[in-house]
Amino acid sequence: MASVFEYAPAPESRSAVDIAPAYGLFVDGEFTDAADGKVFKTVAPATEEVLSEVAQAGEADVDRAVRAARKAFTGWSALPGTERAKYLFRIARIIQERSRELAVLETLDNGKPIRETRDSDLPLVAAHFFYYAGWADKLDHAGFGANPRPLGVAGQVIPWNFPLLMLAWKIAPALATGNTVVLKPAETTPLSALFFADICRQAGLPRGVVNILPGYGDAGAALVAHPDVDKVAFTGSTAVGKEIARTVAGTAKKLTLELGGKGANIVFDDAPLDQAVEGVVSGIFFNQGQVCCAGSRLLVQESIHDELLDALKRRLTTLRLGDPLDKNTDIGAINSAEQLARITALADRGEAEGAERWSPECELPSSGYWFAPTLFTNVTQAHTIARDEIFGPVLSVLTFRTPDEAVAKANNTPYGLSAGIWTEKGSRMLAVANRLRAGVVWSNTFNKFDPASPFGGYKESGFGREGGRHGLEAYLDV
Amino acid sequence: MPTSVSPGAHSPTAGRVSNAPLTDVTASHSSLRRFLHGLPGVDAVGLEARAASLGTRSIKADAKAYAIDLAISMVDLTTLEGADTPGKVRALGAKAMRPDPTDRATPATAAVCVYPDMVAVAKEAVAGSDVKVASVATAFPAGRAPLAVKLADVREAVAAGTDEIDMVIDRGAFLAGDYLKVHDEITAVKEACGTSARLKVIFETGELSTYDNIRRASWLAMLAGADFIKTSTGKVAVNATPSNTLLMLEAVRDFRAQTGVQVGVKPAGGIRTSKDAVKFLVLVNETAGADWLDNHWFRFGASSLLNDLLLQRQKLATGRYSGPDYVTVD
Numbered sequence: 001m002a003s004v005f006e007y008a009p010a011p012e013s014r015s016a017v018d019i020a021p022a023y024g025l026f027v028d029g030e031f032t033d034a035a036d037g038k039v040f041k042t043v044a045p046a047t048e049e050v051l052s053e054v055a056q057a058g059e060a061d062v063d064r065a066v067r068a069a070r071k072a073f074t075g076w077s078a079l080p081g082t083e084r085a086k087y088l089f090r091i092a093r094i095i096q097e098r099s100r101e102l103a104v105l106e107t108l109d110n111g112k113p114i115r116e117t118r119d120s121d122l123p124l125v126a127a128h129f130f131y132y133a134g135w136a137d138k139l140d141h142a143g144f145g146a147n148p149r150p151l152g153v154a155g156q157v158i159p160w161n162f163p164l165l166m167l168a169w170k171i172a173p174a175l176a177t178g179n180t181v182v183l184k185p186a187e188t189t190p191l192s193a194l195f196f197a198d199i200c201r202q203a204g205l206p207r208g209v210v211n212i213l214p215g216y217g218d219a220g221a222a223l224v225a226h227p228d229v230d231k232v233a234f235t236g237s238t239a240v241g242k243e244i245a246r247t248v249a250g251t252a253k254k255l256t257l258e259l260g261g262k263g264a265n266i267v268f269d270d271a272p273l274d275q276a277v278e279g280v281v282s283g284i285f286f287n288q289g290q291v292c293c294a295g296s297r298l299l300v301q302e303s304i305h306d307e308l309l310d311a312l313k314r315r316l317t318t319l320r321l322g323d324p325l326d327k328n329t330d331i332g333a334i335n336s337a338e339q340l341a342r343i344t345a346l347a348d349r350g351e352a353e354g355a356e357r358w359s360p361e362c363e364l365p366s367s368g369y370w371f372a373p374t375l376f377t378n379v380t381q382a383h384t385i386a387r388d389e390i391f392g393p394v395l396s397v398l399t400f401r402t403p404d405e406a407v408a409k410a411n412n413t414p415y416g417l418s419a420g421i422w423t424e425k426g427s428r429m430l431a432v433a434n435r436l437r438a439g440v441v442w443s444n445t446f447n448k449f450d451p452a453s454p455f456g457g458y459k460e461s462g463f464g465r466e467g468g469r470h471g472l473e474a475y476l477d478v
Numbered sequence: 479m480p481t482s483v484s485p486g487a488h489s490p491t492a493g494r495v496s497n498a499p500l501t502d503v504t505a506s507h508s509s510l511r512r513f514l515h516g517l518p519g520v521d522a523v524g525l526e527a528r529a530a531s532l533g534t535r536s537i538k539a540d541a542k543a544y545a546i547d548l549a550i551s552m553v554d555l556t557t558l559e560g561a562d563t564p565g566k567v568r569a570l571g572a573k574a575m576r577p578d579p580t581d582r583a584t585p586a587t588a589a590v591c592v593y594p595d596m597v598a599v600a601k602e603a604v605a606g607s608d609v610k611v612a613s614v615a616t617a618f619p620a621g622r623a624p625l626a627v628k629l630a631d632v633r634e635a636v637a638a639g640t641d642e643i644d645m646v647i648d649r650g651a652f653l654a655g656d657y658l659k660v661h662d663e664i665t666a667v668k669e670a671c672g673t674s675a676r677l678k679v680i681f682e683t684g685e686l687s688t689y690d691n692i693r694r695a696s697w698l699a700m701l702a703g704a705d706f707i708k709t710s711t712g713k714v715a716v717n718a719t720p721s722n723t724l725l726m727l728e729a730v731r732d733f734r735a736q737t738g739v740q741v742g743v744k745p746a747g748g749i750r751t752s753k754d755a756v757k758f759l760v761l762v763n764e765t766a767g768a769d770w771l772d773n774h775w776f777r778f779g780a781s782s783l784l785n786d787l788l789l790q791r792q793k794l795a796t797g798r799y800s801g802p803d804y805v806t807v808d
Contacts, residue, residue: 005763010536273525318764327536424519444521
């Protein structure tokens with residue numbers, strides 16, 4: 001009779017990537033130590049194993065990197081667009097060629113499943129470089145008038161949730177438009193940015209055009225405050241984003257911020273239910289929910305609440321949590337102990353405030369940072385877990401009765417980054433989408449990304465757009 | 479006959495068995511239409527994305543060995559040609575019972591599937607084994623014959639001892655919106671099957687064309703008493719696909735949750751490699767669940783698939799590939 005179909009371990013080979021015991025800062029085309037000789041360790045969140053020791057940038061290094069970028073700007077911005085495009089196309093192709101290596105690296109350093117780095121992160125990274133390579137010689141036709149000029153040196157600070165993809169979102173449009181870059185990756189995920197530095201060398205990119213400074217918040221603060229930085233781009237928490245806005249206020253620096261979110265996934269009673277369940281799952285459990293545009297609030301029409309919740313719970317029991325390098329893993333590790341503590345505290349708060357907590361049975365590995373997929377029912381707008389960004393695999397389920405109520409609840413948040421609408425009725429979908437104050441509205445899908453599509457927030461989710469033609473504007477003097 | 483299962487602890491939907499009088503649904507043309515059109519819609523992009531995502535599961539080592547043996551045991555080894563002869567059918571029966579003569583541990587296939595006039599020959603060929611005989615009927619593959627002819631077709635096959643009937647629905651009636659006609663025809667065929675033959679209902683999904691139609695056809699057939707729902711005849715351009723099979727697995731899962739009645743699924747046509755077969759088993763495992771991982775509830779309608787499964791099985795056992803000359807051509 002029926003037996004159990006257990007999947008044997010199917011780990012991607014770790015030997016696909018060769019991680020050196022130590023890495024330097026990448027400044028002016030060379031890997032160097034930090035001026036004060038400081039280093040920090042980066043660990044694999046799934047095992048807490050130390051992966052490498054990385055030079056830690058300080059203020060002096062920031063200054064050195066910005067000077068290198070300034071020096072390189074003259075030559076780089078003078079290149080014809082066709083020439084800049086060649087470098088970007090070359091970088092895109094090298095990323096594709098090295099995608100397996102980079103996917104394994106990213107999975108090790110970030111903790112996300114190899115299925116995601118292999119099938120989402122890396123293809124999107126390459127696509128982003130290809131896309132902006134295509135713009136480099138067509139800027140005259142981007143809608144900003146003839147011969148739009150670059151800004152100069154871009155100081156970019158990126159988060160740990162999509163280390164290489166966020167790098168691509170920042171660096172590709174900056175280079176295509178003729179700017180030079182100093183980029184600071186997050187302290188928990190510096191490695192893929194350093195591998196990218198190597199790719200820049202492999203592509204023969206002129207020295208100083210791209211500089212990578214691994215480090216902590218102090219390095220990021222020094223970078224955005226540096227007087228010779230013309231453009232600041234930041235993706236990360238709303239709290240830090242506000243700090244940056246204060247720092248650059250009163251300067252000539254151009255600023256784009258991509259901050260937090262509390263996205264609502266709205267499921268109407270005529271939704272394609274099985275696909276809605278998939279969308280809700282990918283909306284909140286993709287990358288362990290550590291996604292700024294996650295659909296962390298499920299707004300379900302009350303009349304189908306029980307049916308949808310049954311289906312959702314059944315689906316969650318099939319999620320496979322464990323070794324991120326296993327090709328069959330759906331849910332990987334939380335990126336850091338600090339983030340795990342934050343998720344844990346917020347989930348506990350949800351319980352304390354009276355929401356009903358549920359997780360599928362799943363065994364968490366004994367080492368590393370793990371959090372079981374969790375959903376909360378009986379949540380109202382007044383609950384902390386319905387208001388605060390958790391940035392973890394925790395879904396808050398709320399109900400609504402009418403489209404008006406759905407829109408009101410979806411918009412009732414200081415954030416406005418993403419939303420989802422699930423309905424088979426096109427007119428309702430369009431009407432609701434028009435009234436949602438969110439930068440991205442997906443319909444009958446969620447977490448779909450494309451380099452041609454602009455991305456960004458309303459309200460406290462930030463301003464400026466990345467991706468698409470709109471993404472060029474942030475790097476042009478227009 | 480649909481087997482009633484008591485929803486046990488393994489069923490995540492246990493306790494959801496409703497007493498909804500689904501029988502009223504088929505009381506009239508309009509009630510049936512209302513019910514079928516009230517089923518949740520299917521988003522094609524989302525369905526195909528889910529099927530593709532499950533297709534990336536990596537099945538290795540012990541899991542692969544298990545899946546290959548399970549797949550072999552689920553094959554309805556099929557010959558449906560104008561040129562079928564008793565000799566061909568006997569050879570097929572021998573192959574079904576002993577797929578790999580060099581390794582007796584190889585499981586037998588679930589059934590041989592033939593035209594009605596070959597049922598007697600097939601029964602004799604597999605006599606004494608657990609291999610079932612399935613017969614297509616109801617003017618397969620087009621189904622364009624009067625009901626009386628279709629029923630006679632079924633009765634002949636049943637009289638000749640077939641264990642299973644694979645009927646085709648009237649796609650014309652379905653596409654014209656005459657769901658009750660399709661339903662009543664299935665009910666009549668089910669009656670003609672009596673208690674001795676299980677009924678598989680073929681939709682010809684390639685002709686129904688939309689996923690919404692496939693979901694409706696699935697519920698329609700299950701309401702009419704199908705023991706199995708089956709994608710296709712293998713005689714049109716688009717046959718079994720991961721997406722349409724996933725959709726039908728969702729339907730049998732939901733039907734059991736609502737009625738307590740378990741119905742089988744049979745993708746047919748176009749599944750030729752072990753890799754494909756394993757992907758379908760992953761769909762079963764992660765959609766309908768382990769209760770369907772048995773040849774009583776899931777089948778592959780295929781002919782060339784078996785040899786590829788055997789080659790992969792030999793490869794797993796010996797560590798090297800043999801070749802087409804090391805599996806039998808019957």
